Amino acid sequence: MTQTQSDPRTIGAVAHLRPAYHVRPPRGYLNDPNGPIEVGQDVHLYFQFRPALDLEVPVEWAHASSPDYVRWNLHRPAMAPQPGGPDTDGCWSGNTVLDGDRVRAFYSGRVEGRPYQSVLTAASDDGGASFGPARQVVPDPAGAVMFRDPFVWKENGTWWMAVGAGYVDRGASIALYRSTDLSLWTAVDPLAELPRSRVGGEDTGAAWECPQVLTLDGRRIAVVASWSPEGGPAEVLSFDVDVPVVPRRVDHGSNFYAASALRDSRFGPLLFGWLTEGRDRPGWDDWAGVISLPRVVWLGADSSLRSAPVPTVDTLRVGAAVGADGVSTGAQCEIAVPHGAGQVVLHFGERERLEITLDADTLTIDRTEASLSRHAHDGRMQVADAFDPASGRPAARVLVDGSVVEVFTSAGRVLSTRVYPTTPPPWRVEAPANAQYWGLAR
Structure with a gap:
């Protein structure tokens, strides 16, 4: 074709x-x-x-x-x-x-x-x-x-x-x-x-x-x-x-x-x-x-x-936090995941999705199915020693900005990646019931 x-x-x-x-x-x-x-x-x-x-x-x-x-x-x-x-x-x-x-x-x-x-x-x-x-x-x-x-x-x-x-x-x-x-x-x-x-x-x-x-x-x-x-x-x-x-x-x-x-x-x-x-x-x-x-x-x-x-990233939030599971989102958003095993999935379309999995002490990002584009890179990335419940920070803080995804964990680990869904927003978030969501604006 x-x-x-x-x-x-x-x-x-x-x-x-x-x-x-x-x-x-x-x-x-x-x-x-x-x-x-x-x-x-x-x-x-x-x-x-x-x-x-x-x-x-x-x-x-x-x-x-x-x-x-x-x-x-x-x-x-x-x-x-x-x-x-x-x-x-x-x-x-x-x-x-x-x-x-x-x-x-x-x-x-x-x-x-x-x-x-x-x-x-x-x-x-x-x-x-x-x-x-x-x-x-x-x-x-x-x-x-x-x-x-x-x-x-x-x-x-x-x-x-x-x-x-x-x-x-x-x-x-x-x-x-x-x-x-x-x-x-x-x-x-x-x-x-x-x-x-x-x-x-x-x-x-x-x-x-x-x-x-x-x-x-x-x-x-x-x-x-x-x-x-x-x-x-x-x-x-x-x-x-x-x-x-x-x-x-x-x-x-x-x-x-x-x-x-x-x-x-x-x-x-x-x-x-x-x-x-x-x-x-x-x-x-x-x-x-x-x-x-x-x-x-x-x-x-x-x-x-x-x-x-930096703390001022919080000022980009639009409105109060809402439950993340099932929310419809644009291309700029933040998802805060509490401690405990769980998974965040960004559903871009029927055949495009990004998975972020929290399991024991490990966080994994899987972008294998994030894009239908023949040019977009895929694969999985993972880090251990990812969580510190005593830190006062969420287990994972997922910041999305168009094709940019930066995930910060409570133990201070960070994973930065790029995704290229061909499906435009609105996208759907699947997340643990107690995860929080904000839209973000510049």
């Missing part, structure tokens, strides 16, 4: 798949979040963006701001490649810090043909709306498999910079530099290194990109994106850098990558991520990529990173 817009296996320009309360430009290709920072009463977030789906278009830093972390305003790009400059073929990942009255960005500049993306800095004198010319701050390395994505922070009066790297003989690495003035940087011993291996079933990577460094319970916790030349991106991992490295997965879903940290916020340490598409390229509309909800993070008893959505 020739695929057309009327073919039920086609995603096409379907409005109900477009997220409403997650950061996403109306069109184009979005990937890594970069440099969240609070300036006055607002939080600013930057992200990798191409205004078209052509992945050969140089990357720029798109820009959004919010007064509350959930209602976002999109602005003009804050940074774009400068022809003939050190970022002429793309302004890639990094972060931002406050440098007196300025917002200063540190990021990777791409120039076609060069083996590495150079570490650059640029300053904003208008509160983070735009950044001036860039200059390189540390030399390119020699002999690395990969070197990119600076992350700068201040600790005990000293500025530190972590850069993602990897070496054939040493494995994945976080290069480390220090400075007193954000201008002159001195290399010191790597923050962490690990020969490529498998830990807990996860590939630790030939290199680590997008390194982030948080201080939690007085411990330095690195968050990295596992990467290899042959396989590309794998999973986001976290570990304590001051003890032997034991990476643990940060998100147990299918579509979370390139985490970006805000070390200090009004809610404490936060993490954002890129929610990848979960559908093959021929099924894309005129947009691709979404930023996750910002997540408050803490350490579990096993030293793994746990998370919950």
Whole structure:
């Protein structure tokens, strides 16, 4: 059959798949979040963006701001490649810090043909709306498999910079530099290194990109994106850098990558991520990529990173809670499931459904039958040690926004995935009798 817009296996320009309360430009290709920072009463977030789906278009830093972390305003790009400059073929990942009255960005500049993306800095004198010319701050390395994505922070009066790297003989690495003035940087011993291996079933990577460094319970916790030349991106991992490295997965879903940290916020340490598409390229509309909800993070008893959505997500709720079982819903909703075995099923249509199962200490998401589209990905994802009845949180908090599903458990586990039902709302919720439901609005 020739695929057309009327073919039920086609995603096409379907409005109900477009997220409403997650950061996403109306069109184009979005990937890594970069440099969240609070300036006055607002939080600013930057992200990798191409205004078209052509992945050969140089990357720029798109820009959004919010007064509350959930209602976002999109602005003009804050940074774009400068022809003939050190970022002429793309302004890639990094972060931002406050440098007196300025917002200063540190990021990777791409120039076609060069083996590495150079570490650059640029300053904003208008509160983070735009950044001036860039200059390189540390030399390119020699002999690395990969070197990119600076992350700068201040600790005990000293500025530190972590850069993602990897070496054939040493494995994945976080290069480390220090400075007193954000201008002159001195290399010191790597923050962490690990020969490529498998830990807990996860590939630790030939290199680590997008390194982030948080201080939690007085411990330095690195968050990295596992990467290899042959396989590309794998999973986001976290570990304590001051003890032997034991990476643990940060998100147990299918579509979370390139985490970006805000070390200090009004809610404490936060993490954002890129929610990848979960559908093959021929099924894309005129947009691709979404930023996750910002997540408050803490350490579990096993030293793994746990998370919950920022508290202001509650303000998206429309009206009072109602019983979830049997309710008819639109494409934006929240379902809170109490402790005890049970299952939530989102019935999109007669032949499309998403199953979320709570059983003993395990939560499972099954999207095997979530879409009739030939381009949508399927499969199951699961996490153990999922529940903590003493936490005061629901056993599972299911947040749906078009094609985005983020599930947070009471023990701080999170699973992020994407689903592409061809059937538009209204959808029907099947849930335990004591589960609660809210519609959500931006």
